[in-house]
Amino acid sequence: MNLPDVLSLARSLMEEADVGDWDLAFDRARRRAGQTDHARRRITLSRHLMSLYDEAQVRETVLHEIAHARVGPRHGHDAVWATEATRLGATGRRLIDAQAPRLRGRWVGRCPAGHEVDRMRRPASPVSCSRCAPRFSLEHLLAWSLDGEPVPHERISERYSRLLRQAHIHPPDDPAGSSRTLSS
Known part of the structure; x- marks a missing residue:
């Protein structure tokens, strides 16, 4: 409109x-x-x-x-x-219909299986695919691009790189405490 x-x-x-x-x-x-x-x-x-x-x-x-x-x-x-x-005269629902137009974020994360998520802001922490794994999983780590250009993990941010290095050294193995993102 x-x-x-x-x-x-x-x-x-x-x-x-x-x-x-x-x-x-x-x-x-x-x-x-x-x-x-x-x-x-x-x-x-x-x-x-x-x-x-x-x-x-x-x-x-x-x-x-x-x-x-x-x-x-x-x-x-x-x-x-x-x-x-x-x-x-409104529906009384919290969110607008899922079919409504939306803006795609500049940051797009893609898992190894091809599932995508988009974000408006730079990812702060490593994220894995929620469709492939219920908890954070290095195997399902999202690879990020900005405006269509791939961004290596080490170039996203210093914090992101540090958290990813920690995950490789000490993979999250506590089912009760891990989620799809890492944070410090």
Whole structure:
């Protein structure tokens, strides 16, 4: 949806829901579609995602945020919030539909079996494939690329390299304590 139309729709819905006195703006978020800031009485929408969404997806996002504004900061996505969201005409679900457009992260990790994950930020710790192994596994370590160019593990960061060296020396073998990432 084009951004001026997003603002017009959002402002109209906010007026109808008696939160027209709240500020409305776009932000640079790339994963979350919207955010409600109770302290500033402000709703922000992702400029990037709103431009990819159709009118129904924009409406769902705006109504979701309006419900947060109306019920207050202590409700999160609880039953009180869900009831208000559905009363306003939203689905009352925490997340937008999985089929909604999304932005691919600049960092893409690929496991030896070809499964991929993407991230907006540089990986802080070595990560293994969650589809191939329930816990961290060097055998299923993700190889990373940035904007399509492979990045050797030792060039990701000093911390990443150190943690990976430690994993090679002392592989995680405690099933209760290991996860899919390493950290120090």
